[in-house]
Amino acid sequence: MHELSIAMQIVEILEEEAKKHDAKTVSAVHLAIGTLSGVEPDALKFAMEEAVRESVAEKAELHYHIIEAVAVCENCCNEFKTDDYFKVCPYCNSLNTSFLKGKELKISSLDIVTNHS
Numbered sequence: 001m002h003e004l005s006i007a008m009q010i011v012e013i014l015e016e017e018a019k020k021h022d023a024k025t026v027s028a029v030h031l032a033i034g035t036l037s038g039v040e041p042d043a044l045k046f047a048m049e050e051a052v053r054e055s056v057a058e059k060a061e062l063h064y065h066i067i068e069a070v071a072v073c074e075n076c077c078n079e080f081k082t083d084d085y086f087k088v089c090p091y092c093n094s095l096n097t098s099f100l101k102g103k104e105l106k107i108s109s110l111d112i113v114t115n116h117s
């Protein structure tokens, strides 16, 4: 399953971050999932539950934020929402458009518990 390997990579990053900050646990994780990231949010949720087991994030609250894809037209400079890779500007019908966001899958923030607190 594609999502499971992604989830395991995310947990790896969490482990690294925790180590960097001399932390024992990660208490909350916020993930941003673009609608064009190719990741199925429900599948990722399921995979994350598996991946965090026996990791620093085992007890972390997991939050998921869906990022709607937005493209910008290079021709008329208008921005528009899109859910398709074949994006035509709805204002001027130009094909000269590019994505601003929506392809990303990232950790937008995380809360860690340090040994000092």
Ligand SMILES: [Zn+2]
Binding pocket: 073, 074, 075, 076, 077, 078, 089, 090, 091, 092, 093, 094
């Ligand atoms: Zn346009």
